[in-house]
Amino acid sequence: MTTDAGTAVRDGGRTRPTGWTAALPLLVFVALAFGIPVVALLFGAFTVRDPATKVSAFTTANMTESLRGNYLATLLGSVKLSAVVAVLGAVLGTFLAQAVVTSRFRALRESVLTASGVLANFGGVPLAFVWVGTLGNSGVITNVFGLGDAGWSLYNFWGLALVYMYFSVPLMVLVVVPALDGLKPQWREAAGNSGATAWQYWRHVGIPVLVPSLLGGVVLLFGGAFAAYATAKAMVGSTVPLVTLQIADALTGDVLIGHENIALALSLDMIVVAGLVMAVYLPLQKRSSRWLR
Amino acid sequence: MAAVTPILDTPPAVSHDRPRRPRVWRGVVLGVAALYFLVPLGASLWFAVYNEQRGFSLDVFWKIFTAEGFGKSVLLSLALAATTIAVVLALTLPAMLAVRLGAPRLRPVLEVICTLPLVVPPITFVTGIGTVLRWGPDYLAATPFWATLIAIQNETFPVVLVLAYVVLALPFVHRSLDAGLRAIDVGTLVEAARNLGASWPHVMFRVIIPNLRSAIASASFLTLALVLGEYTIAALLGYGTFPVWILTVSGSDGQLSVAVSILSLLLIWLLLLTLSSGGSKRRSSS
Numbered sequence: 148m149t150t151d152a153g154t155a156v157r158d159g160g161r162t163r164p165t166g167w168t169a170a171l172p173l174l175v176f177v178a179l180a181f182g183i184p185v186v187a188l189l190f191g192a193f194t195v196r197d198p199a200t201k202v203s204a205f206t207t208a209n210m211t212e213s214l215r216g217n218y219l220a221t222l223l224g225s226v227k228l229s230a231v232v233a234v235l236g237a238v239l240g241t242f243l244a245q246a247v248v249t250s251r252f253r254a255l256r257e258s259v260l261t262a263s264g265v266l267a268n269f270g271g272v273p274l275a276f277v278w279v280g281t282l283g284n285s286g287v288i289t290n291v292f293g294l295g296d297a298g299w300s301l302y303n304f305w306g307l308a309l310v311y312m313y314f315s316v317p318l319m320v321l322v323v324v325p326a327l328d329g330l331k332p333q334w335r336e337a338a339g340n341s342g343a344t345a346w347q348y349w350r351h352v353g354i355p356v357l358v359p360s361l362l363g364g365v366v367l368l369f370g371g372a373f374a375a376y377a378t379a380k381a382m383v384g385s386t387v388p389l390v391t392l393q394i395a396d397a398l399t400g401d402v403l404i405g406h407e408n409i410a411l412a413l414s415l416d417m418i419v420v421a422g423l424v425m426a427v428y429l430p431l432q433k434r435s436s437r438w439l440r
Numbered sequence: 441m442a443a444v445t446p447i448l449d450t451p452p453a454v455s456h457d458r459p460r461r462p463r464v465w466r467g468v469v470l471g472v473a474a475l476y477f478l479v480p481l482g483a484s485l486w487f488a489v490y491n492e493q494r495g496f497s498l499d500v501f502w503k504i505f506t507a508e509g510f511g512k513s514v515l516l517s518l519a520l521a522a523t524t525i526a527v528v529l530a531l532t533l534p535a536m537l538a539v540r541l542g543a544p545r546l547r548p549v550l551e552v553i554c555t556l557p558l559v560v561p562p563i564t565f566v567t568g569i570g571t572v573l574r575w576g577p578d579y580l581a582a583t584p585f586w587a588t589l590i591a592i593q594n595e596t597f598p599v600v601l602v603l604a605y606v607v608l609a610l611p612f613v614h615r616s617l618d619a620g621l622r623a624i625d626v627g628t629l630v631e632a633a634r635n636l637g638a639s640w641p642h643v644m645f646r647v648i649i650p651n652l653r654s655a656i657a658s659a660s661f662l663t664l665a666l667v668l669g670e671y672t673i674a675a676l677l678g679y680g681t682f683p684v685w686i687l688t689v690s691g692s693d694g695q696l697s698v699a700v701s702i703l704s705l706l707l708i709w710l711l712l713l714t715l716s717s718g719g720s721k722r723r724s725s726s
Contacts, residue, residue, distance in 0.1 A: 167543035170535035170550065177553050177610075180603040184568030185560065191571050246469040255470075265712045266477065271669045272683045273701035276690065280484030280698035287483040313480070316473075374561030377671035381687050391563045391672075398567060398676055411571065414564035425559045 188418075191411035209412035217388075218409065222416055224388035225373055228304060232311045233369035237361060239312070240319025240368075241327075247320070248327045260324065263317035270314050270371075275381035278310045302383045310378060315368045322367060326360035359431045366428040370421060390417055481702075488699035500699045507696065513685035519597065520681065521667035524605040525660045528613050531606070533656075536617050537648065540626050554614035557607050562672040569604060570676065595679070604673050609666055613659040620655020665708050 192210060194203045212218065247259045281288050282301045289295050300306060330353055338348040376391035385392050390413055397410035490496050504510060532554075539547045557565075573589060592599035629651065633643045649656065671683035680688075686704070690697030 167538055167546050169538035170543065170546055173531040173535040173550075174553070176531055177607070181556065181560075181565075181607045184565060184572050186568075187571040187575070188564065188568035242469050243473050246466040246473075250466065250470075261713065262477070265709050268665055268669075268708065268712065269705060271671050272686045273669070273704045276686070276698045276701035277480050277484040277705065279694070280487035280701075281480040282483075285694070287487045288479065313477070316476075370558070374563070376561075376563045377675075377683065377687075380671075380675075381690070391561070394563050394567060395676060398570060410567050414567045417561055417564050418559065421559050421561055425555075429555075 188411050188414055191408045192415040194408060196407065209408045210415070213409055213412035213416055218393065218413060221388040221390045221393040222413070222420075224304075225390040225417075226420065228308060228311070228387070228389065229369045229372040231308050232315050232372040233365045235308070236312050236315030236368045237319050237323075237365045240316045240364065241323050241357075241361065243316065244320045244323045244327055248324060259320065263320040266317040267314055267321055270375060271377040272381045274310065274313060275378045278306075278313070279382065282306070282309075302386055304387055307379060307383060307387055310382065311372050311375065315371060318371065319364045319368060322364040323357070323360055326357050330356060363428055363431040366424050366431070370424050370428075373417070373421060373424070481705075484698050485702055488695055488702060491695060500695050501703070503693075503696055504700055504703065507689060509680065509685050509688070513680050513682045516597075516680065517668050517682040520601055520605065521664045523602045524609060524667050525663045527602060528606045528609045528663060529656065529659065532610070532613050532617060532659075533648075533652075534644075536614070536621060537626065537630075540621060541630060550614070554610045558611050562608065562670070563676070565604065565607070566673045566676045569600065569673070573600070573677075593677075598677070598679050600677065601674060601679060601681070605663075605667050605670065608670070608673075609663040612662040612666065616655050616659035616662065617652065620652045620658075623655075624651045661711050661714065665711050668704070669708065 193205055193207065195206050195208055196203045214222070243259075247256050250256060278286075278301060280286055282294070282299070283289065284295065284301075286301070289299060289301075301309075334352050335348055338352055343351070374391070376395065379387065379389055379392055380395065385396065394410045394413050394417075397413065488500050489498055535550060539550055573593065575589075592603070626648070629647055630643055633647045638647065669683060670681070671687070674681040675684045675687070682704070686697055686700050689700070
């Protein structure tokens with residue numbers, strides 16, 4: 148890659164037209180389409196407009212408000228749901244991936260990976276309705292097993308977690324399969340020959356090598372569940388406290404006078420959480436490539 | 441290797457004994473996974489075609505196509521997707537080539553720009569967009585800026601959605617094109633073409649794009665899938681795209697919404713399968 152650049156620079160006179168001017172449209176576009184809304188969001192999160200005088204004033208009131216009471220509960224609800232989905236999804240996804248990786252059937256491996264690629268992208272409204280048709284109040288499985296009388300409901304925290312796993316587990320499989328492939332059989336043989344049990348092999352070799360990928364996967368799953376809105380909206384409405392649902396409600400109007408910018412403050416809270424999560428993920432992604440060549 | 445081979449005489453006894461236990465747990469894991477992932481598909485399909493009052497009937501799939509607003513919302517989503525793909529490729533491809541050919545120092549900048557949309561969840565992005573759209577009437581009513589704000593919110597073709605979708609698609613497009621560019625020696629290709637007297641548009645359309653065909657196809661498919669499935673931004677800005685229509689129609693007919701969901705899953709499934717088979721074809725030919 149550096150050699151590409153090298154030749155181009157040496158050849159300066161002719162390749163100059165590509166210079167960085169060709170990147171200009173993209174930079175301008177991102178500055179306008181992404182930069183302006185984000186700046187507006189930041190600005191709005193820290194201002195309050197007096198409804199009478201229509202004058203805006205800088206304040207941290209929105210931010211404080213967004214971290215209190217009901218608003219805080221929705222933020223914590225989202226963090227809790229995402230954490231549960233991320234940890235469970237990572238564990239189950241790793242087991243599934245290991246089962247596929249150690250299988251002798253190539254076709255199984257190929258089909259599971261392809262299906263994972265599709266299901267990891269399957270979210271939003273359709274996902275919610277597929278589950279409503281299955282385990283909802285009049286869903287097929289609910290009726291067949293009479294789960295309704297047994298007190299089953301899909302429209303709560305655990306129901307949502309169950310549904311979110313449908314795209315989280317496949318995503319984890321995609322993340323962790325390359326790492327599991329990177330565990331060389333020789334390491335296992337060497338451990339076995341030195342008298343290590345299967346557990347000792349995993350405890351001292353397998354898991355330490357996998358840790359960066361596993362944590363990276365957890366973080367990715369967390370981010371996916373944290374940002375999800377459409378599935379929750381289509382499935383539970385507002386019965387489960389989630390920050391995305393709260394922001395949408397606040398945007399569509401039912402907030403107290405003087406609290407118009409609360410949605411923006413909540414959004415900023417979300418960006419901070421998501422940013423922290425990414426700050427964990429990116430270095431991990433770099434580290435995980437160390438052993439897995 | 442040489443050190444390992446001689447010892448291989450003894451391990452078979454161990455490894456012969458070992459796989460039996462893993463095979464049991466492997467079977468359990470795969471079985472549970474198959475249940476978890478396949479049952480909802482089968483059950484929801486059954487939900488769509490069977491009804492206690494009317495029994496088994498495929499009418500619901502016919503009803504989709506005749507339902508109020510179906511055609512309009514699908515056409516809107518497809519038009520948005522096509523425009524988004526054209527815009528995102530026209531913006532990213534030159535920028536990524538520039539980074540490789542003449543401005544290597546821009547590479548980290550481009551990477552950060554193309555990762556940022558992942559950090560900002562769509563719902564927060566749309567709150568920002570909503571705020572900007574509300575600015576107009578307040579401060580700038582008499583300026584061309586306001587006219588622009590109104591124009592991009594046109595009901596029949598909301599450009600504002602294209603702007604948002606291009607931003608959302610950036611990470612995926614960047615990743616696909618990056619993989620494609622990695623596989624070819626852009627510097628040499630461009631240099632050769634230029635030395636032979638090709639003009640820049642010629643280089644672009646006759647040299648670079650044909651070599652990146654599968655990377656461009658995968659970027660386009662991912663963007664298409666993204667736009668066809670995107671609900672949050674369209675719903676909160678109040679536009680009737682396909683996913684928004686699905687949720688609207690679910691209010692009146694549960695069976696219909698499940699049927700549409702299955703169809704849209706099949707559609708995305710087909711798209712991504714085409715994509716992955718296209719990708720593997722390239723890998724094996726190169």
